[in-house]
Amino acid sequence: MFNPSQHDVRRFFCEAYRKHRHHEVLTPIEAIARDWIMQHPEYQDDLGDVEQALAADYSVERGQTNPFLHLSMHLSITEQISIDQPPGIRAAFQMLAQRRGSEHDAHHEIMECLGQMIWNAQRSGVPPDGAAYIENIRRRAQG
Template structure:
């Protein structure tokens, strides 16, 4: 399993943004990331300067949203949907996107369910509950 560091993740998104602006060839993963970067133009400043991105503090206390976490969650959810893992997420996502009339908004709702699942797992010292995650998405 690949476990990138915080700096690896920030470099990945900054490099993807740079390559996209320079019209360079993207890897398949970069192409998916580019699609989410394009949908979040408010993150352009954070993605422009790699060194600033590496130094930036996005702690809860700083009060700033973390664009790298947000984009990473989009990327994770897109991967989950593409391989239907946990089982049923693709159908739950499709239904939610249809009800909301927006795939992007569906992702944002799923992010909340994903965060809830991770928080519950960590709090209880148990593995993530994929069934509860899917149920959360279906309830939205």
């Protein structure tokens, strides 16, 4: 199983952004990352210098959004939707996107659900509950 380090993730996003800026060929996953980077121009300064990105501290105490975590969650949710895993996420996403009028806004709401599922699993010491995750997204889509 692929288990990238924090630095691996940061290098990946910086490299995808660098390739984009230099009009180089992107891998399919880099192209998806680039698309999310383009939807978050506020992160582009963070991605422009790999050494600065590797050294940056996005701890909760500093009160800054971690652009690498945010973009990683977009990638994860994109992959979940593309393969409908956990089952039902594609339909729940489509309902939420329609209700919000924006796929991007729906992604951000799903991020909250994903974060909650991970937090619950870590707190209780049990595997993530995919069914509860999907149900949380569906509730948001219904109102």
